[in-house]
Structures are given as structure tokens and as C-alpha cells.
Amino acid sequence: MAEETACTSSWHRGRCPAPKAPVASSLALAGVRPAWRQKDQPHTQKQFIFEKPSEVERRVPEAGVIDKPGVYELSKGPTGTSRIHLIPGFIDSEQADWMFEQLLQDIPWGQRTHIRQEVSFEEPRLTSWYGELPYTYSRITMQPNPNWHPVLSMLKERIEEFTGHTFNSLLCNLYRNEKDSVDWHSDNEPSLGKNPVIASLSFGATRTFEMRKKPSPEEDGDYTYVERIRIPLDHGSLLVMEGATQEDWQHRVPKEYHSRDERINLTFRIIYPEPDGVWK
Structure with a gap:
């Protein structure tokens, strides 16, 4: 009561502070909730959320097509330049x-047998070998045959004059139909020497000659993302592979789903004798 009397006395009139409302009441009047009750307020502190790094999408490159005459540089590397010439x-x-008909009839075609992991199978094509030295590939040795057919000798001379390279051997392949083929490989046997020049002449039905670059050591033998090339080889066409092509690339003639007539492929090359005189 004394406090009340003091605040209402005349000389305090106007200077007595208004009584303070309780804090809770004033917040309620203002429509504001106390901080300890503001559970629905957003958290002002940023939270760290782990996100797995997005993987870079790696696409399988589309195969390029070479079907125009010219010299094509396929790649460059420590082994040298890989180059092909299409004519x-x-x-x-x-x-x-007439060359096709004569060679189809006169060449002594034969089908050879492979043995892989103790399983034997016949090559899906016919072959014949010409040259004074034997030739071994895929554990098959083709014996010397120095009796060149006159047409083959004429073709060898014409190709040597055009390319400036000499050849002493020839592997002939006959693809009888679309089911005949040759799997991925490189012509890199020791008897062919370093960076061999291979001249491939085709007669008969057009077949697709495919090439793929050998993967880098980091790829661990995975050919999924390597460069690929498709070359349609038609009647009378010549393809010359040189430089590091056999070292850095593989090639094949795949089976096809559409009907194909006979095709003859002649691959001229140089064979060197084995250093120890033993052919393996």
C-alpha cells in the first residue's frame, strides 16, 4: 500500500513508471511464442548431407566407316604411326x-583344323599358302609352296610396283558364304618382322573388314571403349596396312546375317626365316 500511495502522490504524478506486464503475457498479447516453444521454426544451422559423386557416363564410340580411296592415319603412339591405304x-x-573365276578353280584350297584348349575345330574358311618359307599362325604351320599360280605372280608384281614394297609370300582365303569368317587378330607373328606391310586384295562378294584399336594398359584388356573402323572391301579393291597397324590394331571379317556369295582375299606379305631355323 505504501508503494501505491507513493506513486499516486502529487509530486510523483507523471513520473511513476507503468507497471510491467509479465513477460509471458506480453508475448502472448503480441502473438509471439517464446523461443523455447518455437519448435516449428526452421533450423538456422546448415546440415552436411553426403552425396555420392556422380559417375561420368562413358559411351561406347560408334564405328567409323572408310569407303573412299585415300591414305588414312589411324593412330600415333610409342610404337609408331598406324596407317592404311584404300584403293x-x-x-x-x-x-x-576372270581372275576371280580362275583363282577359285585353280588354287588348291584346303580347310585347316585348330586346337584350342584341347578342343579341335575347323577354320570357318578355306586357305592356301604360297612362298618358299613356311608360315605359322594360331599354332598351325603352312608348309612352303614355291609354285606360284601365274595370275598370283602377275598380281604380286603389280602390287609391288604400285606400293614400292616387295613381297615373298601370300596367304589366300576363300569365304564360301556369309557363315565363313576370321576372328579378331593381328598379323604380328615374329616371322613377319617389325611393322610389317600387308597388302590385301579382294575379289568376289563385298565383305566388311573391321578394325579395332588395342586397349591401353589401363583398360586391362577391355575392348569396350576402343576405336573401331568398318571398311567394305569390294570386288578388285586393295587395302594396304603398314607402320604400327599390326602392333596397335586388330582386324577381322565377321560372319554376316544376309546371304553372301564367295569371296577371295589375297594377303601379300614378307616372311623372314626364324633365327634358330625352327618354326613353332
């Missing part, structure tokens, strides 16, 4: 017709 119509169609 469609190297033998004109009229000459190619």
Missing part, C-alpha cells in the same frame, strides 16, 4: 571377273 577398283571389274 577401290585397283583391279578393274572386267579383269577382276
Whole structure:
């Protein structure tokens, strides 16, 4: 009561502070909730959320197509430059017709047997070998045959004159239909020497010649993302592979789903004798 009297006395009139409302009441009047009750307020502190790094999408490259005449540099590397030269119509169609028929009839074609992991199977094509030295590939040795067919000797001379390279051996392949093929490989046997030049002449039905670059050591033998090339080889066409092509690339003639007639492929090359005189 004394406090009340003092605040209402005349000389304090106007200076007596207004009584303070309780804090809770004033917050309620203002429509504000106390901090300890503001559970629905957003958290002002940022939270760290782990996100797995997004993997870079790696796409399988589309195969390139080479079907125009010219010299093509495929790749460069420590082993050298890989290069091919495509000459469609190297033998004109009229000459190619009679050469094809004569070689189809006269060459002593044979089918050889492979043994892989103790399982034997026949090559899906016919072959014949010409040259004074034997040739071994895929554990098959083809014996010397120095009796060159006159047409083959003429073709060898014509290719040597055009390319500036000499050849002493020839592997002939006959693809009888679309089911005949040759799997991925490189012509890199020791008897062919370093960076061999291979001249491939085709007669008959057009077949696709495919090439793929050998993967880098980091790829651990995975060919999924390597460069690929498709080359249609038609009647009378010549394809010359040189430089590091056999070291850095593989090639094949795959089976096809559509009907294909016979095709003859002649691959001219140089064979060197084994240093120890033993052919393996």
C-alpha cells in the first residue's frame, strides 16, 4: 500500500513508471511464442548431407566407316604411326571377273583344323599358302609352296610396283558364304618382322573388314571403349596396312546375317626365316 500511495502522490504524478506486464503475457498479447516453444521454426544451422559423386557416363564410340580411296592415319603412339591405304577398283571389274573365276578353280584350297584348349575345330574358311618359307599362325604351320599360280605372280608384281614394297609370300582365303569368317587378330607373328606391310586384295562378294584399336594398359584388356573402323572391301579393291597397324590394331571379317556369295582375299606379305631355323 505504501508503494501505491507513493506513486499516486502529487509530486510523483507523471513520473511513476507503468507497471510491467509479465513477460509471458506480453508475448502472448503480441502473438509471439517464446523461443523455447518455437519448435516449428526452421533450423538456422546448415546440415552436411553426403552425396555420392556422380559417375561420368562413358559411351561406347560408334564405328567409323572408310569407303573412299585415300591414305588414312589411324593412330600415333610409342610404337609408331598406324596407317592404311584404300584403293577401290585397283583391279578393274572386267579383269577382276576372270581372275576371280580362275583363282577359285585353280588354287588348291584346303580347310585347316585348330586346337584350342584341347578342343579341335575347323577354320570357318578355306586357305592356301604360297612362298618358299613356311608360315605359322594360331599354332598351325603352312608348309612352303614355291609354285606360284601365274595370275598370283602377275598380281604380286603389280602390287609391288604400285606400293614400292616387295613381297615373298601370300596367304589366300576363300569365304564360301556369309557363315565363313576370321576372328579378331593381328598379323604380328615374329616371322613377319617389325611393322610389317600387308597388302590385301579382294575379289568376289563385298565383305566388311573391321578394325579395332588395342586397349591401353589401363583398360586391362577391355575392348569396350576402343576405336573401331568398318571398311567394305569390294570386288578388285586393295587395302594396304603398314607402320604400327599390326602392333596397335586388330582386324577381322565377321560372319554376316544376309546371304553372301564367295569371296577371295589375297594377303601379300614378307616372311623372314626364324633365327634358330625352327618354326613353332
